[in-house]
Amino acid sequence: MSFSVIYTFPIGLSYDARYAAMEGYFISKTLPMIKIETIEGQPFGEGIGIIRQIVEKRADLTLFEEEVLEKLIQFTGGSLRDLFHAINSSAKRAERRGSKHMSMEDAERALEELRTSLTRRIEKKDYEFLINIYTGNKELIEDKQMLLKMLQASVVLEYNGKRWHNLHPLVSRFFIEQELVGENHHTTKEIYEDLLVH
Numbered sequence: 001m002s003f004s005v006i007y008t009f010p011i012g013l014s015y016d017a018r019y020a021a022m023e024g025y026f027i028s029k030t031l032p033m034i035k036i037e038t039i040e041g042q043p044f045g046e047g048i049g050i051i052r053q054i055v056e057k058r059a060d061l062t063l064f065e066e067e068v069l070e071k072l073i074q075f076t077g078g079s080l081r082d083l084f085h086a087i088n089s090s091a092k093r094a095e096r097r098g099s100k101h102m103s104m105e106d107a108e109r110a111l112e113e114l115r116t117s118l119t120r121r122i123e124k125k126d127y128e129f130l131i132n133i134y135t136g137n138k139e140l141i142e143d144k145q146m147l148l149k150m151l152q153a154s155v156v157l158e159y160n161g162k163r164w165h166n167l168h169p170l171v172s173r174f175f176i177e178q179e180l181v182g183e184n185h186h187t188t189k190e191i192y193e194d195l196l197v198h
Contacts, residue, residue, distance in 0.1 A: 032160040033078035039164050068107045077157050077169045086110040115170040121153040138164040
């Protein structure tokens with residue numbers, strides 16, 4: 001019988017020189033995150049719309065109170081795995097409250113749990129690399145080993161087309177709240193030197 005077979009493999013393989021051998025035998029595709037903002041930091045409506053359509057095929061959108069789904073999409077950065085994890089957590093919390101709708105507080109609690117999980121995967125020695133991406137180095141990343149480590153931890157997300165990377169929005173929010181970076185995508189020399197000292 002003739003039929004198609006789809007094989008999946010760890011993202012790390014695509015960063016290995018031996019990956020070239022795979023391309024001679026298979027049609028290979030790297031599945032990135034769904035882009036919800038541009039490399040310049042502007043909202044990308046097409047990607048946001050696609051994610052809404054995906055959610056709508058799996059859930060009744062009336063279960064979300066106003067702007068809750070938008071918040072979950074914004075802070076999961078186009079990662080469907082993280083988005084559905086946050087939706088499930090929000091729904092369970094709403095159910096425990098006896099509500100048929102997910103509130104903004106439910107969403108914030110779910111995002112906080114996810115942020116804790118993400119920030120647990122990084123150490124202070126990783127901050128310089130991550131802040132460098134946050135402040136604008138989204139394409140030409142020289143340290144491929146560190147990039148791979150951060151991709152595997154889902155702390156850094158990769159987008160296709162014009163290939164680029166960004167911090168997971170919850171990691172960005174963590175850095176902003178810790179005053180390690182500003183919301184305007186700039187960090188000061190003094191903040192960074194203080195980070196290295198402590």
